[in-house]
Amino acid sequence: MSTLDPRSPLVLDTRELGRRAGAMKKIQFSVEAPADLGVAMIAVPPQSEIDFDLRLESVSDGVLVTGTALVTVAGECSRCLEPLTYDTEVDLQELFEHPETDARGRVTDTGSDDEDELPKLDGDYLDLEPTLRDSVVLALPLKPLCQPDCLGLCIECGANLNDEPEHQHDVVDPRWAALAELATESSEDD
Ligand SMILES: [Zn+2]
Ligand SMILES: [Zn+2]
Incomplete structure (x- = not known):
């Protein structure tokens, strides 16, 4: 009994691939992004299009999936x-193992209890969603920036310094005022 829903867009059918090691199949398809794909500050918007370009390869242990997912990312700087x-291209690589079976061909280990184990094929199906989630989260920047040299906000008033790079406040602290005077004097000497 398969526990995966073959109608789910991220569940792939490997039947056509066959089990002969070395068999290879390239597939390209698009799906709508599932919810909660990303982290708090930056994520793939739900229902945005994800374009997969994948290569399924039959290996002795299972099915090796490699390729890319082109995703749109939205968040804040x-x-x-x-x-x-x-838009960013996320690299995917995952080996889906054939489940271990006993002498009668019954599945003895579905792998679903152990987080460290490789994902398993479920019959002819594999679920790409956990692989996609892990890969997207890894590919997202910890500190997203609108541009590499974003100037950020003024710590005094919160003004966006990208809009006004000359932005500054009159210095009120007397120590800074003294420094400012020195600076003015030295520039007058030039
Ligand atoms: Zn920014
Ligand atoms: Zn300011």
Whole structure:
């Protein structure tokens, strides 16, 4: 009995591939992104299109899936908090093992209890979603930036310094004022 839903867009049918080691099949398809694909600050918007370009390869232990997923990412800049969105290609690589079976061909280990084990084929099906989730989260930046040299926000008033790079405040702290005077004097000497 398969526990995977073959109608799920991220459940792949490997039947056509065959079990002969070395058999290979290339597939390209698009799905709508599932919910909660990403992290708090940056994620793939639900229902946005994900374009897969995959290669399924029959190996002695199971089916090796390699390829890419082209995703749209949306979030906010970690410095200036402006919304940002971009497309990125996520590398995928996962070996889906044939489940171990006993002498009668009954599945003895579905692998579902152990997090460290390789994902298992479920009959002819494999579920790409956990692989996609792990790969997307790994590919997302910890501190997303709207541009590599984003100037961030003014720590005094929160103004976006990208909009006004000359932005500054009159210095009120007397120590800084003294420094500012020195700076003015030295520039007058030039
Ligand atoms: Zn920014
Ligand atoms: Zn300011």
